[in-house]
Amino acid sequence: MMSGALSRRRLLEITLAAQSGALAAAHQHARTASHAAKPPLRSLSAAQAREIEAIASRIIPSGATPGAREAGVIYFIDRALATFDRARRPAYREGLALAGRLRRRMFPGSRSIAALSETEQDRLVAALENTPFFELVREHTILGFLGDPAYGGNAGGAGWKLIGFEP
Known part of the structure; x- marks a missing residue:
């Protein structure tokens, strides 16, 4: 394997981390919107x-x-x-x-x-x-x-x- 290339495992780890962050941000946005002042x-x-x-x-x-x-x-x-x-x-x-x-x-x-x-x-x-x-x-x-x-x-x-x- 080339030293500059990403392994499939590392690519999967990065992708999952990014998706988890996006999911957490979406959840926080929804939670904030539902608790917005009436x-x-x-x-x-x-x-x-x-x-x-x-x-x-x-x-x-x-x-x-x-x-x-x-x-x-x-x-x-x-x-x-x-x-x-x-x-x-x-x-x-x-x-x-x-x-x-x-x-x-x-x-x-x-x-x-x-x-x-x-x-x-x-x-x-x-x-x-x-x-x-x-x-x-x-x-x-x-x-x-x-x-x-x-x-x-x-x-x-x-x-x-x-x-x-x-x-």
């Missing part, structure tokens, strides 16, 4: 946001692909209610009150929609399905999942990636 709520209280996020997360659930929660749909909804859709704030207040009454009737002793199991949340959402409140949350959830991330939702382009859209 924008402050401008219209909703933290409790209201948790309840709405629980409903939105049953409309576009998480699983093998990101759902409403991962896409930050709640931040789109909050921003919409603080700006261009401010007139719909009362509909959210009234809808959350309705959802709370329904939750207490269906699941006595429960503390919140967010604290229900996914199965219980699905049952509650099914009971809300024919209400104007559900229609509003569904509309905002879809807009927040597929809209431009500049408006607060679709974090990391999660919705766009899911449908194969490349801006």
